[in-house]
Amino acid sequence: RIMKWAKLKGYRNHYYISPQIWAWKEGRIKDIKRDVDEMYVILPFEKEFYEQKHQFPVHFVGHPLIDAIAQRQSVDHTKFLATYQLDDRPLIALLPGSRKQEIKKMLKVMLEMVDQYPKYQFVIAGAPGQEESFYSSYLKDYPVTLVMNRTYDLMSLCHSALVTSGTATLETALFKVPQVVCYKGSSISYQIAKRIVKLDYISLVNLIMDQPVVTELIQADFNKRSLKQELDLILDPTHRNRVFTDYFELEKKLGGIGASEHTAKLIYKDIKK
Incomplete structure (x- = not known):
């Protein structure tokens, strides 16, 4: 709902961590295509799902859990x-x-x-x-x-x-x-x-x-x-x-460490454009 409102106001929408539309309510792809400018996915099969099945380009950035585990104190x-x-x-x-x-x-x-x-x-x-x-x-x-x-x-x-x-x-x-x-x-x-x-x-x-x-x-x-x-x-x-x-x-x-940092850099690059 926030995305729809923002799009109508002329904002660009960046969505980090896709909803699991590959599991249920796949029809949400219509709203995503309409309202999302850049999607950042954290599971490798999601990129194929969006791009091959729905012709919607997305960024695979890796999974933030890898960072959470790597950065924890032993x-x-x-x-x-x-x-x-x-x-x-x-x-x-x-x-x-x-x-x-x-x-x-x-x-x-x-x-x-x-x-x-x-x-x-x-x-x-x-x-x-x-x-x-x-x-x-x-x-x-x-x-x-x-x-x-x-x-x-x-x-x-x-x-x-x-x-x-x-x-x-x-x-x-x-x-x-x-x-x-x-x-x-x-x-x-x-x-x-x-x-x-x-x-x-x-x-x-x-x-x-x-x-x-x-x-x-x-x-x-x-x-x-x-x-x-x-x-x-x-x-x-x-x-x-x-x-x-x-x-x-x-x-x-899963793409190694740095999922959130990678996403932030892509968003920043898009904003600078």
């Missing part, structure tokens, strides 16, 4: 373990999402893995905006640690992860952590989404690579048996090496 491994009373066993991170209803569904199944792997220790990445007390009722007697608001620190140290579909799947990949991508919603929501969203994959990792680099367990497939099977796989050294190779290729496709 964490002291020993101090982190001591702070949360963790031992030297490898860490498996649980990322059950950010919304209450989502966390309830995801965490219940993820926690069923804890007793199956005594040689590992499980750590939940608490979501910003949620209280510790919210998680407590689900933890019961599980030997699992809750770490609030330190997801990047945890990801930099963990061995593997179970991750709810979303941006976290890409963050996990950029930290080079083998993962199983999980998602389960209500039956009605899932059936609606299937009809609206026309994608081969739900994780950004697989969408960018256009192949199943990470396993996606969706709806009925997200169960204790399948999750254990896939967790066994990402703990296997041979499989992990293949994942690491794919992750490095993924990072190359």
Whole structure:
């Protein structure tokens, strides 16, 4: 709505980070073509989507998550373990999402893995905006640690992860952590989404690579048996090496550091014209 108003007033519109019209409501391309002068996209397949499918030229500038991860302050491994009373066993991170209803569904199944792997220790990445007390009722007697608001620190140290579909799947990949991508919603929501969203994959990792680099367990497939099977796989050294190779290729496709700076320079260049 702001773009439409601005265009009518004679302003040039620069749009940084495209809406995901490749996933749903593709008809928005009409408004974009009408109101946007320069579009800056952060996913490599978006350039092809806009230019080849819709004949609308865009700039691929790379992904700002690479900068966010590269610029973060490194964490002291020993101090982190001591702070949360963790031992030297490898860490498996649980990322059950950010919304209450989502966390309830995801965490219940993820926690069923804890007793199956005594040689590992499980750590939940608490979501910003949620209280510790919210998680407590689900933890019961599980030997699992809750770490609030330190997801990047945890990801930099963990061995593997179970991750709810979303941006976290890409963050996990950029930290080079083998993962199983999980998602389960209500039956009605899932059936609606299937009809609206026309994608081969739900994780950004697989969408960018256009192949199943990470396993996606969706709806009925997200169960204790399948999750254990896939967790066994990402703990296997041979499989992990293949994942690491794919992750490095993924990072190359994302264009390296400097997405926002690159965008700013392009906008400045256009303004100077």
